[in-house]
Amino acid sequence: MRRVELRRAAAFLCALAIAAAASAQSPALSSWNDGEAKTRILDFVRAVTDPKGKDFVAPADRIAVFDNDGTLWAEQPLYFQALFMLDQVKAAAPKHPEWKDNPAFKALVAQDKAAIEKMGMKPVLELLAQANSGMTVAEYDATIRNWLATARHPKYQRPYTELTYLPMRELLDYLRANGFSTFIVSGGSVEFMRPWAEKAYGIPPEQVIGSQMEVKFEMKDGKPVLTREAKIAFVDDGPGKPVGIYRHIGKRPILAFGNSDGDFQMLQVTTAGEGRRLGLIVHHDDAAREYAYDRQSHIGKLDKALDAAPANHWIVVSMKSDWKKVFAFDK
Amino acid sequence: MRRVELRRAAAFLCALAIAAAASAQSPALSSWNDGEAKTRILDFVRAVTDPKGKDFVAPADRIAVFDNDGTLWAEQPLYFQALFMLDQVKAAAPKHPEWKDNPAFKALVAQDKAAIEKMGMKPVLELLAQANSGMTVAEYDATIRNWLATARHPKYQRPYTELTYLPMRELLDYLRANGFSTFIVSGGSVEFMRPWAEKAYGIPPEQVIGSQMEVKFEMKDGKPVLTREAKIAFVDDGPGKPVGIYRHIGKRPILAFGNSDGDFQMLQVTTAGEGRRLGLIVHHDDAAREYAYDRQSHIGKLDKALDAAPANHWIVVSMKSDWKKVFAFDK
Numbered sequence: 052m053r054r055v056e057l058r059r060a061a062a063f064l065c066a067l068a069i070a071a072a073a074s075a076q077s078p079a080l081s082s083w084n085d086g087e088a089k090t091r092i093l094d095f096v097r098a099v100t101d102p103k104g105k106d107f108v109a110p111a112d113r114i115a116v117f118d119n120d121g122t123l124w125a126e127q128p129l130y131f132q133a134l135f136m137l138d139q140v141k142a143a144a145p146k147h148p149e150w151k152d153n154p155a156f157k158a159l160v161a162q163d164k165a166a167i168e169k170m171g172m173k174p175v176l177e178l179l180a181q182a183n184s185g186m187t188v189a190e191y192d193a194t195i196r197n198w199l200a201t202a203r204h205p206k207y208q209r210p211y212t213e214l215t216y217l218p219m220r221e222l223l224d225y226l227r228a229n230g231f232s233t234f235i236v237s238g239g240s241v242e243f244m245r246p247w248a249e250k251a252y253g254i255p256p257e258q259v260i261g262s263q264m265e266v267k268f269e270m271k272d273g274k275p276v277l278t279r280e281a282k283i284a285f286v287d288d289g290p291g292k293p294v295g296i297y298r299h300i301g302k303r304p305i306l307a308f309g310n311s312d313g314d315f316q317m318l319q320v321t322t323a324g325e326g327r328r329l330g331l332i333v334h335h336d337d338a339a340r341e342y343a344y345d346r347q348s349h350i351g352k353l354d355k356a357l358d359a360a361p362a363n364h365w366i367v368v369s370m371k372s373d374w375k376k377v378f379a380f381d382k
Numbered sequence: 383m384r385r386v387e388l389r390r391a392a393a394f395l396c397a398l399a400i401a402a403a404a405s406a407q408s409p410a411l412s413s414w415n416d417g418e419a420k421t422r423i424l425d426f427v428r429a430v431t432d433p434k435g436k437d438f439v440a441p442a443d444r445i446a447v448f449d450n451d452g453t454l455w456a457e458q459p460l461y462f463q464a465l466f467m468l469d470q471v472k473a474a475a476p477k478h479p480e481w482k483d484n485p486a487f488k489a490l491v492a493q494d495k496a497a498i499e500k501m502g503m504k505p506v507l508e509l510l511a512q513a514n515s516g517m518t519v520a521e522y523d524a525t526i527r528n529w530l531a532t533a534r535h536p537k538y539q540r541p542y543t544e545l546t547y548l549p550m551r552e553l554l555d556y557l558r559a560n561g562f563s564t565f566i567v568s569g570g571s572v573e574f575m576r577p578w579a580e581k582a583y584g585i586p587p588e589q590v591i592g593s594q595m596e597v598k599f600e601m602k603d604g605k606p607v608l609t610r611e612a613k614i615a616f617v618d619d620g621p622g623k624p625v626g627i628y629r630h631i632g633k634r635p636i637l638a639f640g641n642s643d644g645d646f647q648m649l650q651v652t653t654a655g656e657g658r659r660l661g662l663i664v665h666h667d668d669a670a671r672e673y674a675y676d677r678q679s680h681i682g683k684l685d686k687a688l689d690a691a692p693a694n695h696w697i698v699v700s701m702k703s704d705w706k707k708v709f710a711f712d713k
Contacts (some may be wrong), residue, residue: 190627255442268624298572
């Protein structure tokens with residue numbers, strides 16, 4: 052067999068294998084209740100994968116982007132990364148005796164909301180940056196992994212990595228089984244997501260896009276290392292998300308899924324493209340199983356994007372009525 | 383068949399298909415002469431892909447990074463992107479009557495090297511930035527594609543995209559056939575490489591890492607667009623390359639291939655990792671078929687990395703003696 056023929060045969064075998072894996076997942080999206088959201092997702096995937104249909108999209112262009120906090124896992128009572136960074140302030144305190152006179156440190160340790168509101172976020176952010184920089188990226192990675200293994204969510208008393216949404220994990224699997232590439236596009240920082248995103252979502256490190264701190268190359272004890280600096284390099288939120296997507300992927304996604312106004316521009320750019328597109332928003336309306344919040348929330352505020360959804364044909368997914376289960380541990 | 387079993391069967395079929403495609407490429411690296419470079423590359427790939435060997439690396443961690451200018455394609459007499467950007471200055475001139483009094487513009491148009499050396503690079507770079515910003519990224523992409531389709535290299539009188547190195551394209555194919563992911567990590571900017579890298583190298587846009595201009599999200603005629611700004615956001619060169627790799631891939635590569643001191647730190651970080659690693663440098667020593675330059679060159683200067691190669695066991699690939707052909711059009 053000639054090389055070109057063998058390649059074709061290989062491609063054909065792979066396509067068969069992928070199709071077999073896809074059909075094995077039937078029924079797809081089993082944690083989703085029947086309804087408009089599920090129907091429109093299934094319709095969309097059918098349309099863009101039908102090689103004879105007018106909406107067909109080649110696998111290389113089946114790019115799907117997902118916000119993380121509040122879209123793939125929970126984000127209340129505070130972004131989990133913020134909780135981690137606060138814990139780093141406490142852990143670093145013994146090495147910083149000078150902090151005991153720092154009003155921001157005192158307010159954080161005492162959880163004194165009134166004092167923080169009075170002083171503003173600047174001194175708090177400076178303290179967080181100081182406690183979360185100066186080490187090599189490998190050292191910081193070890194700290195993140197250790198925290199994830201031991202910290203527990205205040206409401207659920209479970210590791211944070213168990214607070215991923217089961218219906219979203221099913222959707223990610225379903226899209227990949229249909230030839231999509233799935234990317235995280237988060238306001239959180241890349242290094243906080245990468246250690247667990249592959250296991251939790253099947254998304255490898257190179258498909259995680261996020262905010263970035265400055266890191267610096269240097270030689271340390273004869274070894275090349277990257278050291279974290281106390282300076283933000285890029286904020287992957289709001290209008291930053293389309294920039295992150297452009298820089299990292301270089302293609303316009305055909306599907307975007309978010310949950311807050313921080314995802315507004317990502318949804319706009321995705322659904323403004325030619326051909327068939329899908330925009331989706333998780334609406335947190337489930338106080339019983341998770342949390343209920345939108346326009347007034349200080350975390351994951353959903354206001355402008357909610358108003359813009361109908362005109363843009365974005366699907367507003369109700370956590371309460373569209374999802375049979377929220378978490379894998381739900382009964 | 384249960385879902386898990388079907389998945390395993392699918393994975394097995396895919397592995398078979400990939401192995402078939404790989405073996406179909408025999409003999410591997412046919413444009414490489416037999417010698418130390420070729421032998422060590424083949425040995426390395428055999429070692430990291432042998433599931434029973436001590437050097438085995440799982441496919442997900444088989445990350446290979448390649449510089450572009452001077453490593454995958456030519457870079458003389460001037461980086462091709464610089465030639466493109468200069469052409470944009472000329473193209474934009476009618477819209478900028480004020481430039482006729484700009485000494486940098488006059489020197490560029492007249493190719494007056496002495497004048498440029500006298501004024502320094504700053505006014506030249508400012509002019510280049512001005513002529514290559516202000517448009518949407520889609521408009522700029524169209525300009526790049528048009529230039530690539532029409533511009534010709536002064537020495538070879540061929541489109542620049544024909545000046546890729548055949549042995550390197552074979553190496554990229556060979557690595558991917560053995561389960562590697564191949565990334566470009568270039569000092570050039572992402573938008574200049576993406577339009578042609580997939581066709582030329584089989585490297586899709588999301589695996590192209592490079593320098594970045596600031597881009598800005600905005601609404602224009604009711605459509606969301608990204609506009610190029612005249613400001614550099616990130617320089618992916620020298621110590622910037624390990625930073626670009628960290629941010630984009632999040633894993634330490636096991637193979638790095640460069641050609642200049644701009645690749646020094648990328649080679650260091652790659653080969654300082656644990657387990658088996660490979661660092662390689664293209665040495666431009668072929669004045670007959672391409673160019674001969676290293677320590678004294680103003681483009682692609684290779685000095686420190688050349689000195690450091692022996693102690694680090696980096697392979698210095700001689701274009702003259704290791705490659706049967708340089709370009710596909712060579713006889």
